[in-house]
Amino acid sequence: MAAVAVAAALSLTTVCASAQDVRAQAVRDTVTESLSQRLFPLFDALGRDPAALNALQARPEVAAMLRARFDRRAACGTDLGCVAQAMVWTDGEAQVLAAAASGKAADDGPAAQAGREIAGINTIVRTYGLGQVPPYPGIDGAGMVDPQEARSRLQAATWLSQTVRANSLQALDPSLDYALALLDAADRRDAISYEPLTGGLNAPAFRRAKGLDWKRYRYSALIVTGVGPEVDGMPLSPYGKYHVRLAAQRFAAGDAPFLILTGGHAHPRATAFAEAEEMRRALIERYGVPAEAIVIEPHARHTTTNLRNASRLLMAMGAPLDKDTLIVCNPDQSAMIENPEFAARNNRELGYQPGTIGARVSPTDLEFRPSALSARVDPRDPLDP
Template sequence: MRKASMRTGPLIAAALCLTTVCVHAQTIRDTFTEGLSQRLFPLLDALGGNPAALNALRGDPEIASMLRARSDRRAACGADLGCAAQAMVWTDGETQILAAAIPGKGADDGPAAQARREIAGVNAILRTYGLGQVPPYPQIDGAGTIDPQETRSRLQAAAWLSQTGRAGSVQALDPSVEFALALLHGSERTDAIGYEPLAGGFNAPAMKRARSLDWKRFRYSAMIITGVGPEVEGMSLSPFGKYHLRLAAQRFAAGDVPFLIVTGGRAHPRATRFTEAEEMRRALIERYGVPADAIVVEPYARHTTTNLRNATRLLVAMGAPLEMDALIVCNPDQSAAIASPDFVARNARELGYQPGAVGRRISPTELVFRPSPRSARVDPRDPLDP
């Protein structure tokens, strides 16, 4: 009985702490969580580093009333950690109130739209990693099947961490962002920062070359080699992926494309130790002799939609002119799927925009692609690849 009472005390304390923002007075930097926060929630993270803006928001009567209602909702949960996690979820009305007031620079569609995406991302993490909701792609996303006691431990740790001071956090406004970040960390799903800074590491030689490149010498800005993740545990590249590399090496030999962007994350099968783009790079160098400074690694994409979105982001980082076409190289079935109206609909549904304009198929395995600056929008509704 004594052991049970010892556990109950901290549980009640954590629950009570969640009813108000009682962050410890002393705050320190946590560089890992800081990096995850910056990657997933750039607008909210910037707000956390702006005490004057935070105080102004807390002083707004409408926002203060909304935050009190959220605090009361958490207080009503008592020591029930599942209830507390549910109480962290932002309603549509709460989202609209906060998003309309947050200052700063958003994406191309403005700070309010960016704030709504980031709050939706907080909700997605809370529901998936805290409340066990099935994610859109359950075979590769989410926490997987875990023991109920482990779920409770992750919720408890997230509750404590959300109230333990971290420099630059928005904890003083609301604990939900820190709670969500702690859930991701506790679930070992911090994929989104696995290769930062992306301009360094494997990509440093290509980025250096791009800075002095005369883009006008080439017909296409880059060749985008899409991923097809393996489904066999321990397999580094799928058979289709190996075919894509042969096609890419053959096409690169024509000399009218300066860079190959290999794109594919650590998605298939679940919890694989292999990053598809990294394995593609290795094969291009070792098997086909492609120079390292001609290969750009995009190691995050988990879907064909984000293959193109993330490749566009890298083109921007390289300084490539977006009015210049790129070339997509993949197997005939995937090529046909990318060229179809269904793919346009899928982009609209999953991304909210088109990452670029897919042009004509110049062969069964090649498509023209004109990248769009809309791809710069950060969207943590997929917290593994925002």
Template structure:
């Protein structure tokens, strides 16, 4: 049935496609809870603007913004029924991104990152570009083995582009569509590609983390040597394998270290990354093993189910510590195998963080053992960066 529908769409004439693409939006604007969650995670600044009509109108009314938005609309209109052209027209040029960032910096209602709304605007527009190029135009992502859309046939590619184009024009309550459709187009591309990973566990303070979060709120952090133990992921490369061999080793190390009693929480970090499109979330599987195999109390285990790399293992763990109310001027301890531990301690890891994140998620401190490193988190880790749309 699905393939038949795609074939029918594929053989529509150019005139029919054009009329659909340019049809006026309907009056209704309903809530889409899944897209709302994804928008909030990926584009917090534009999501905030979408929920504040006065702030959005204020930004759009600025002459320089009105001019660039009109030019972008003209560029999209010139594409007619060419979906590839339309996707390319959604991309923000460097000049457009810089102009909107300057305007957003002075706009009322803009969400504020630690480095200001202009920097966050630039990151979010770079994120729109990354999504459109990867999931719309077929650009190879930085980590092609686990990221991106994978290999799909041209007919499916066209169906996804057409659906994203329609969705970008179909009203959604509290969206930033009124500013520019590229943001909604990017969200739709992830949706139609079934890559809404970034919103899969929201709100992260609930669900499997609820008991630990409740305990954290009344905790006397001064009683403990470290605020938490961070157990990094090592995703399996075998289909239908829940935990990798190294992952199982990490858990034995973590259970033994937790038994010392000087750490209140174990943060297990690892997303649905290895192998590509696996059904297992590494952090979930690690939590299950700690509780069922090693008897660690559920209220002592916190899952971080998004990270896809060692860099974001540490960044995302820091975000969780912030949500828990842990003091960021207190050390944590990273527990992992000797090879990964040595890599985290190396100068090359510093450079990798700077290249991929733009900052260090914290400072690596004293080596405690071949499998343990002290780590002091950084508030810079709170910066949302949708250039990695599966884990911003």
């Protein structure tokens, strides 16, 4: 009970204190910081700006909403499931905070970005704290968790959300740090693996891109999509091996300066192998493709995000967005990408089209022009925002 009393006191301090007070003697947690920056860029920036944070807290409608949230959490006492549910933002609370949000955000403005980030907090709490089944249960979520382990994760998340962390949003509300603690407890830090993507295995290609004359090529890149294995311990699926050969053959034609290989740690759940990395290895070792021609995108777990994340990399490389790329994959997947239902799926899952599908070149080659809308960060998919 003593621990609960201390936690409650800390939570009350978080609601009532100024941002400067809460920062006193706070320590940095570099992993949580990185996750926060990657998943919640708008709120993370707010947590680093005491003046903006204090101004937001001072708004009467925000202060009243935060007090109601505190009272809801306090009423839970030691009921960890109740605390988790109390961390979830209601639609009304989300509207108040989103309307009050300001700062650098996505193309559709700070209120829209704040709405996505609040929805991301709710998704993490529900999926990793309350056991809600995610949209893709085979590869998302925490999987089967022993009840005792589930309880320990909830308790640790509660304590961590109330233990002061430097550069955090705890002075406003503990829910963001609570969500980050749940992800960390489940060892799902996928969103920050391989970062920064401009370095590491991608460094040779990014150096080459700096001085590249893009006009020399018909396509800015060949985008090679993933088809993950379903067998434990299998680095690259049979389809993946086919994609690699298709990619090597198409690259040899000289129409594009780069291969963008896209596929993360998806199949089976939490596999140790990132498909993009395994395709890169095969292209270099089996087909002699130079490392400076290969860019890996090791986060995507769906065809929708294969294209979105490839578009992000093209923007980071300085590729012209008014130039086509070529999607290279097996005929079935290629036909699926061209189908109007795929566009509808993009609208449902992303909220926009990551680019424009163009002409069909062959059963395995489909033109694609990337869109700048792909830059939007969306933590509703916390493993690949």
